[in-house]
Amino acid sequence: MYKRKIVPNLNCGLDLVGEVLYGKWKMRLLWFIDQGHKRPSELQRKIPDASRRVLNLQLKELQDHELVSKVIYPVVPPKVEYSLTAFGKSLIPIIAAIGEWGDNNADRLKELIIKGLSEDGE
Amino acid sequence: MYKRKIVPNLNCGLDLVGEVLYGKWKMRLLWFIDQGHKRPSELQRKIPDASRRVLNLQLKELQDHELVSKVIYPVVPPKVEYSLTAFGKSLIPIIAAIGEWGDNNADRLKELIIKGLSEDGE
DNA sequence: CAGCATCCTGGGCGATACTG
DNA sequence: CAGTATCGCCCAGGATGCTG
Numbered sequence: 001m002y003k004r005k006i007v008p009n010l011n012c013g014l015d016l017v018g019e020v021l022y023g024k025w026k027m028r029l030l031w032f033i034d035q036g037h038k039r040p041s042e043l044q045r046k047i048p049d050a051s052r053r054v055l056n057l058q059l060k061e062l063q064d065h066e067l068v069s070k071v072i073y074p075v076v077p078p079k080v081e082y083s084l085t086a087f088g089k090s091l092i093p094i095i096a097a098i099g100e101w102g103d104n105n106a107d108r109l110k111e112l113i114i115k116g117l118s119e120d121g122e
Numbered sequence: 123m124y125k126r127k128i129v130p131n132l133n134c135g136l137d138l139v140g141e142v143l144y145g146k147w148k149m150r151l152l153w154f155i156d157q158g159h160k161r162p163s164e165l166q167r168k169i170p171d172a173s174r175r176v177l178n179l180q181l182k183e184l185q186d187h188e189l190v191s192k193v194i195y196p197v198v199p200p201k202v203e204y205s206l207t208a209f210g211k212s213l214i215p216i217i218a219a220i221g222e223w224g225d226n227n228a229d230r231l232k233e234l235i236i237k238g239l240s241e242d243g244e
Numbered sequence: 245c246a247g248c249a250t251c252c253t254g255g256g257c258g259a260t261a262c263t264g
Numbered sequence: 265c266a267g268t269a270t271c272g273c274c275c276a277g278g279a280t281g282c283t284g
């Protein structure tokens with residue numbers, strides 16, 4: 001859990017979701033876990049841009065927020081598996097909708113984002 | 123537009139949406155504009171926790187990403203109105219779904235979030 | 245009323261290295 | 265294979281004050 005000093009404002013549903021989903025890789029984690037990629041190394045491979053440290057941190061937060069559960073198998077070598085809780089599963093349709101919207105508008109979005117990036121260059 | 127140095131990875135729809143919606147108040151801005159609160163001062167009043175500066179910054183990004191459009195009326199005192207573009211409107215159902223999920227699970231979420239906050243304290 | 249400039253800081257996140 | 269500790273960067277966003 002990140003050491004947040006200030007208490008966030010939780011005025012509406014948007015705020016609440018923002019809190020739980022706040023983290024660069026959380027939606028992706030939920031998504032991939034739902035897809036059946038449950039082991040840390042597997043998730044790491046799916047999200048190579050993220051560091052293991054942050055992946056673990058965010059996984060921990062997702063656990064604390066009861067969106068995922070973690071099972072540790074007492075074997076050698078160590079084996080760990082994450083799963084979505086029912087609560088977490090209930091978020092999947094929304095994440096799917098977001099991803100779908102993004103995919104449907106991928107070309108336009110890419111263009112706009114790139115344009116935005118170069119704007120400050122000149 | 124924030125002066126981002128590093129080029130973001132845009133691997134999937136989730137990334138793309140993440141880019142356009144990245145900003146503490148963007149979803150709320152889109153939401154309130156859709157609700158008919160179009161003027162800066164009005165939005166400010168709706169989102170008192172945000173500073174005017176950041177509101178303007180994010181509004182500008184939303185414009186650059188063609189989610190909202192801005193109309194400046196040449197009158198005194200100055201009058202400005204924001205509206206959603208068709209593109210922006212197409213995001214509303216998703217934002218609504220997110221807010222709804224948050225509202226539906228408000229009690230549980232609040233509890234979990236608060237618990238998470240106090241955890242590092244001890 | 246609307247918008248910009250300046251200064252400042254918190255904390256998210258990456259890199260690396262070490263333990264079991 | 266899984267997880268933690270340390271270090272440091274960087275930039276989003278808050279506060280304040282000035283312009284038209």
